Amino acid sequence: MPKYILIIGACGQIGTELTLTLREKHGGDHVIASDIREGNDELMQSGPFEILDATNYDALEEVIAYYEISEVYLMAAMLSATAEKFPMRAWNLNMNTLFNVLNLAKDKKIDKIFWPSSIAVFGPNTPKDDTPQNTIMEPSTVYGISKQSGERWCEYYFNKFNVDVRSIRYPGLISWKTMPGGGTTDYAVEIYHKALAEKSYTCFLEEDTKLPMMFMDDAIRATLQIMEAPEENIKERSAYNLAAMSFTPKEMAESIKAVIPEFKITYEPDFRQEIANSWPSSIDDSKAQKDWNWQAEFDLEKTTKAMLENLKNRV
Numbered sequence: 001m002p003k004y005i006l007i008i009g010a011c012g013q014i015g016t017e018l019t020l021t022l023r024e025k026h027g028g029d030h031v032i033a034s035d036i037r038e039g040n041d042e043l044m045q046s047g048p049f050e051i052l053d054a055t056n057y058d059a060l061e062e063v064i065a066y067y068e069i070s071e072v073y074l075m076a077a078m079l080s081a082t083a084e085k086f087p088m089r090a091w092n093l094n095m096n097t098l099f100n101v102l103n104l105a106k107d108k109k110i111d112k113i114f115w116p117s118s119i120a121v122f123g124p125n126t127p128k129d130d131t132p133q134n135t136i137m138e139p140s141t142v143y144g145i146s147k148q149s150g151e152r153w154c155e156y157y158f159n160k161f162n163v164d165v166r167s168i169r170y171p172g173l174i175s176w177k178t179m180p181g182g183g184t185t186d187y188a189v190e191i192y193h194k195a196l197a198e199k200s201y202t203c204f205l206e207e208d209t210k211l212p213m214m215f216m217d218d219a220i221r222a223t224l225q226i227m228e229a230p231e232e233n234i235k236e237r238s239a240y241n242l243a244a245m246s247f248t249p250k251e252m253a254e255s256i257k258a259v260i261p262e263f264k265i266t267y268e269p270d271f272r273q274e275i276a277n278s279w280p281s282s283i284d285d286s287k288a289q290k291d292w293n294w295q296a297e298f299d300l301e302k303t304t305k306a307m308l309e310n311l312k313n314r315v
């Protein structure tokens, strides 16, 4: 039987590329995109789209019944930097959408869920280098608290109700098709746009702030890989650590200078510095490698090449 997939928050940084990739794989009509706003032309023209507020359980249930959805990717959330400005809105959005989807699976209205977690589940007391899968987790941001609670609930719904929910702790994601949506690692996308347009960039983090990052192609591949893995291979039902590369803004600027020698960077850290300081510098993802054969393909040099080439061709 053909399966129908629903993407919630399909117009965001990850949702857009995830929807396009899933549509290529399963056929446009089998992948329903939904969001509270419309997306870019490529997304809107490649298959069905619904305006849907995922905090509204009845509206969500109606879309799922209408399209006979069996698999849901829940990408709607308020990200780290914006969440610090609107704590209660972030908590309500991030938790209520997750409960809605988990409860639909508990009631057997859907079979499988993907819900993304983040490196923000870790906090200032977590070991910073090669952060293990299981370690101290005392997040100090609104966003991190919501993601950590989300992880606990995912594991709970798996243990108590056998809900097949799968999750990854994404690092900061770098992409060229869609702009990022209010996170602490947004600099790593903005920098390429400014490097091409103005040959200079003012970074909102200090030059030596090392954070775990990943190119979007790797993130989408990981997402499909964990969702396609046999159920018995998914041994971690909170969320898997996932890694590709770690670098500082200074190192990123150097990689751009190798292609655009006149590029200049200056630093004006703002409130996002404190968020970044609470996160790991690098991640140990050996469990994802072992359980479902995860292996990253993009390092910083390859990412810079892909970003600059794709953004240049788009202009």
Ligand SMILES: NC(=O)c1ccc[n+]([C@@H]2O[C@H](COP(=O)([O-])OP(=O)(O)OC[C@H]3O[C@@H](n4cnc5c(N)ncnc54)[C@H](O)[C@@H]3O)[C@@H](O)[C@H]2O)c1
Residues within 6 Å of the ligand: 008, 009, 010, 011, 012, 013, 014, 015, 034, 035, 036, 037, 052, 053, 054, 055, 074, 075, 076, 077, 078, 079, 093, 116, 117, 118, 119, 169, 170, 171, 172, 173, 174, 179, 180, 181, 182, 183, 185
């Ligand atoms: N981008 C990253 O670097 C990163 C890193 C770690 C984790 N994540 C997680 O991945 C997921 C997707 O992130 P993203 O970067 O694509 O975010 P984004 O902000 O770019 O996109 C989120 C989308 O959700 C939509 N949305 C907001 N409220 C909604 C609602 N009530 N109902 C339906 N849709 C709604 C927004 O309109 C937006 O299009 C989030 O859970 C985020 O926490 C992202």
